[in-house]
Amino acid sequence: MPALPFPPRHRAARLSLPLLCLAWPLLAAAAPPASTPAAPTLDQAIAAQRAALAAESPAATPMGQALVESIRLSELRLCGPLREDRVDCIVRLESGLGGAYQTYRFQRRDGAWTLLPLADLAPPAPSRTQAQALLRADLLLRAPRLDDTEQRGRYERAAASLIVSALEGCELDRAEGRVSCDVGMRLPKGDDQATLRFVPQADGTWRLDPPR
Incomplete structure (x- = not known):
């Protein structure tokens, strides 16, 4: 597994990206709103x-x-x-x-x-572009909080170059309305994959919700 620009102590068991760690509070980073699709009121x-x-x-x-x-x-x-x-x-x-x-x-x-009488539909989910914007914004917000100059630089480089290469397997949390997706990422030091949770907003945007 390639080295990532995050402190090891924040790694979760399944997720190698510490920005998803349980210790961080809920972070809202609004993705760029797309044009409003035709939909019922x-x-x-x-x-x-x-x-x-x-x-x-x-x-x-x-x-x-x-x-x-x-x-x-x-x-x-x-x-x-x-x-x-x-x-x-x-x-x-x-x-x-x-x-x-x-x-x-x-x-x-x-x-x-x-x-339409259909069951077990996959929920709407953010596009790869929206998810990428959320992750980059998350890294940019975290970077200034770091005291270590080298570590802060890794965060900033990741924020400038992170690419979401895949977003699939999305599931709806029926209790809270959040959407969890398997997300593939390309980082300066190599590729990574994590399960991310997104909170849908009424205006068509999404918020990134790190796991608790």
């Missing part, structure tokens, strides 16, 4: 969900039907880019049993948004 998403529930077969028991009808869409956190007439969004669902985040796929039909 919260009211349109709610209407699409209600129409989908109404079109389903009724539950076997009155209690089951009441539970289905109690499910409501309370938050439209972030939507990915529009692909043809479809867009994937991270939403929060509430019911009498609690709440959870989920990925919904909406389709534009005859000027209105409809909810």
